Amino acid sequence: MEFNLQQVCGNARAGILKLAHGEVPTPIFMPVGTQASVKALDFMDLLALKAPIILANTYHLYLRPNDEVIKQLGGLHNFSQFPKNFLTDSGGFQAFSLSSNAKVCEEGILFKSHIDGSKHFFTPKKVLDIQYNLNSDIMMVLDDLVGLPAPAKRILESINKTSFWAEESIQYHNLKKYQAQEEGREFNNHIFAINQGGVDRKLREMSARDLSAMGDFDGYAIGGLAVGESNVMMYETLDFTIPFLPKDKPRYLMGVGTPRDIIEAIARGVDMFDCVMPTRNARNGTLFTNEGKMAIKSTRFKLDAKPLDEKCSCYTCTNHTRAYLHHLFRAGEMSYFRLASIHNLAYYLSLVKNAREAILQGKFEEFYKKIVEIT
Numbered sequence: 001m002e003f004n005l006q007q008v009c010g011n012a013r014a015g016i017l018k019l020a021h022g023e024v025p026t027p028i029f030m031p032v033g034t035q036a037s038v039k040a041l042d043f044m045d046l047l048a049l050k051a052p053i054i055l056a057n058t059y060h061l062y063l064r065p066n067d068e069v070i071k072q073l074g075g076l077h078n079f080s081q082f083p084k085n086f087l088t089d090s091g092g093f094q095a096f097s098l099s100s101n102a103k104v105c106e107e108g109i110l111f112k113s114h115i116d117g118s119k120h121f122f123t124p125k126k127v128l129d130i131q132y133n134l135n136s137d138i139m140m141v142l143d144d145l146v147g148l149p150a151p152a153k154r155i156l157e158s159i160n161k162t163s164f165w166a167e168e169s170i171q172y173h174n175l176k177k178y179q180a181q182e183e184g185r186e187f188n189n190h191i192f193a194i195n196q197g198g199v200d201r202k203l204r205e206m207s208a209r210d211l212s213a214m215g216d217f218d219g220y221a222i223g224g225l226a227v228g229e230s231n232v233m234m235y236e237t238l239d240f241t242i243p244f245l246p247k248d249k250p251r252y253l254m255g256v257g258t259p260r261d262i263i264e265a266i267a268r269g270v271d272m273f274d275c276v277m278p279t280r281n282a283r284n285g286t287l288f289t290n291e292g293k294m295a296i297k298s299t300r301f302k303l304d305a306k307p308l309d310e311k312c313s314c315y316t317c318t319n320h321t322r323a324y325l326h327h328l329f330r331a332g333e334m335s336y337f338r339l340a341s342i343h344n345l346a347y348y349l350s351l352v353k354n355a356r357e358a359i360l361q362g363k364f365e366e367f368y369k370k371i372v373e374i375t
């Protein structure tokens with residue numbers, strides 16, 4: 001996978017990821033489309049938002065409708081009609097968090113479906129096979145994630161297992177790539193490793209060194225953060241982890257976060273983000289604007305004829321007033337979910353776009369200060 005680093009400003013980076021379904025300028029925020037659908041939106045909304053990549057969830061799509069079904073229907077892109085890129089997670093996190101009794105063992109994760117209680121076993125190869133069927137542009141390896149705080153012994157076990165599984169994954173992936181080349185087939189699936197180690201400097205370093213030594217990964221994710229530690233600890237962990245990740249590969253901070261978290265992580269050299277926050281908060285009535293967060297149900301918006309965010313040019317802000325959104329929210333109207341989700345995603349996408357422009361102009365520090373004031 002080609003990743004061109006265009007500019008570095010302090011530690012913040014601007015680059016371009018070249019994928020089969022279009023270029024991705026970085027830093028980038030990836031809207032979460034768990035079920036091959038960003039909640040309340042369709043592919044036309046995502047195209048209007050100019051989202052170059054979205055995330056889908058391996059665990060959910062494997063259980064329903066199943067990856068073989070999606071393969072038969074032309075992979076995620078054809079199935080959903082979203083023609084840009086998809087990143088899929090490994091499913092390990094959901095197998096663990098959603099299942100009533102998941103068990104991590106040497107070879108993988110044994111879990112019960114949260115839908116019908118059926119038993120399944122995710123191994124490093126199995127989750128890649130699912131992701132090949134989905135035809136993901138970027139696939140994540142299976143990792144062993146630990147909630148924080150956790151005993152050092154458990155975290156050590158997690159990074160050892162994660163490294164072992166990563167090795168197995170990259171060997172399998174290289175074999176698949178080789179087979180595709182031999183057969184003259186297109187092969188557009190790229191693979192990212194996941195760094196673990198809690199908030200421990202030595203363990204993060206050990207994990208980063210192990211994974212970097214395997215060489216062939218297309219990118220590196222930082223996993224196991226935003227799982228209970230404080231924001232300051234998360235920022236510190238990024239400070240001491242990122243120097244051990246390869247400079248020429250994209251870095252992806254999984255599942256993070258607030259606008260402030262994103263800007264702090266960009267300042268430390270992270271290139272990619274995903275989080276349910278913009279869409280989930282939108283549905284719950286919290287909207288992100290250039291004036292700060294807004295609770296749309298508040299009666300102060302009842303007669304407010306201004307657009308939601310005067311500096312935003314999204315579909316919602318172009319067409320509707322705060323008063324109308326306030327009314328739709330209070331009335332529980334379906335259209336509220338779409339309009340609010342469009343705006344919050346537009347806010348996140350413009351945050352990373354503006355950060356990128358500031359980096360390219362060598363003015364990231366000024367931009368950072370401005371954002372920190374309002375977030």
Ligand SMILES: [Zn+2]
Binds near residue numbers: 309316347
């Ligand atoms: Zn807007």
